Amino acid sequence: MRILNKSALFLAAGLGVTLSFAGCQPAGQNTNTTATTQATPPGAQNLSVIPRPPKVADLMKARGEQDQALPTLKIVSPAKDATLNGSKVEVKLELGGDLKGYLPHKDPATQKGNHIHVILDNQPYEAYYELGQPFELRNVTEGKHTLRVFPSRPWHESYKNEGAFQMVTFTVKGGGDATRPTTTNTGQTVASPTKSPAASASATPAREGKDYPASQAGNVDAAKPLLTYSRPKGEYKGEDADPIMIDFWLLNAKLQGDGGDYRVRYSVDDGPAKFLEKWEPIWLSGWTGGKHHIKLELVDKSGNVVDNGGYNSTTREITVTK
Numbered sequence: 001m002r003i004l005n006k007s008a009l010f011l012a013a014g015l016g017v018t019l020s021f022a023g024c025q026p027a028g029q030n031t032n033t034t035a036t037t038q039a040t041p042p043g044a045q046n047l048s049v050i051p052r053p054p055k056v057a058d059l060m061k062a063r064g065e066q067d068q069a070l071p072t073l074k075i076v077s078p079a080k081d082a083t084l085n086g087s088k089v090e091v092k093l094e095l096g097g098d099l100k101g102y103l104p105h106k107d108p109a110t111q112k113g114n115h116i117h118v119i120l121d122n123q124p125y126e127a128y129y130e131l132g133q134p135f136e137l138r139n140v141t142e143g144k145h146t147l148r149v150f151p152s153r154p155w156h157e158s159y160k161n162e163g164a165f166q167m168v169t170f171t172v173k174g175g176g177d178a179t180r181p182t183t184t185n186t187g188q189t190v191a192s193p194t195k196s197p198a199a200s201a202s203a204t205p206a207r208e209g210k211d212y213p214a215s216q217a218g219n220v221d222a223a224k225p226l227l228t229y230s231r232p233k234g235e236y237k238g239e240d241a242d243p244i245m246i247d248f249w250l251l252n253a254k255l256q257g258d259g260g261d262y263r264v265r266y267s268v269d270d271g272p273a274k275f276l277e278k279w280e281p282i283w284l285s286g287w288t289g290g291k292h293h294i295k296l297e298l299v300d301k302s303g304n305v306v307d308n309g310g311y312n313s314t315t316r317e318i319t320v321t322k
């Protein structure tokens with residue numbers, strides 16, 4: 001906490017906005033060590049970092065050499081700095097590198113498999129399984145956008161080798177309608193600005209893709225340190241809800257435990273800030289049911305968020321159903 005308080009002071013001097021975070025939480029609100037004599041507020045949870053779950057370790061063993069693969073991606077489309085007409089953007093990728101049997105594909109029986117994480121701007125990633133056909137970004141709003149992609153395992157842990165991550169910036173002219181509901185590739189409404197029932201819940205499109213809510217690119221410099229939030233996201237149910245993995249991609253930034261200058265700071269539900277010193281996933285156990293939000297930030301030695309178009313501080317909401 002000593003480091004935290006120092007960084008909080010530093011932040012207080014420079015960035016008033018971040019005051020709700022770090023060491024400035026009201027005392028006792030999220031420190032559960034002395035909570036036994038107090039009434040526990042509904043939804044209070046004690047999260048702890050646990051080792052890689054045996055279930056995941058077993059999956060790794062069953063995959064042969066795949067976890068030692070060094071998959072690389074190339075974004076064929078959209079081309080770097082391309083200007084595209086219309087709200088539908090086709091993403092085409094080329095997978096290469098030392099694959100050792102790694103192949104994105106959704107098993108129809110289990111609905112699981114290797115896949116690519118596709119991220120438009122700084123929205124939650126979408127899974128892309130069948131690279132033989134393009135992934136459609138639908139209803140993309142007019143303006144500048146970024147696309148980030150990297151290969152992932154069936155349990156959503158990303159490959160972290162050089163060349164796995166790719167990013168392009170592109171511009172859309174005559175883009176999508178920001179008032180349209182947001183739907184998944186099966187036409188299910190996940191968010192609607194007008195709260196109307198899904199108008200597009202008709203036939204399932206043949207191609208993978210997603211209708212996107214309005215977003216724009218951050219002013220991202222591909223040569224600067226960049227944290228890409230990957231997991232957790234969406235809904236977690238039953239045995240998938242405990243533990244829950246935090247995973248991310250780092251570009252141009254080595255963490256202190258890996259011999260570099262940076263750390264990744266995370267917090268759950270505005271709780272105390274925790275630090276990750278190594279670039280690897282962690283598993284958190286002890287979630288309660290309901291909505292939670294997870295904040296992930298790339299910070300320098302002084303505990304300041306490294307600025308890069310706003311992408312280095314990301315908060316996502318997840319829903320846990322017990």
Ligand SMILES: [Cu+2]
Pocket residue numbers: 115117127152153154155156157
């Ligand atoms: Cu995934």
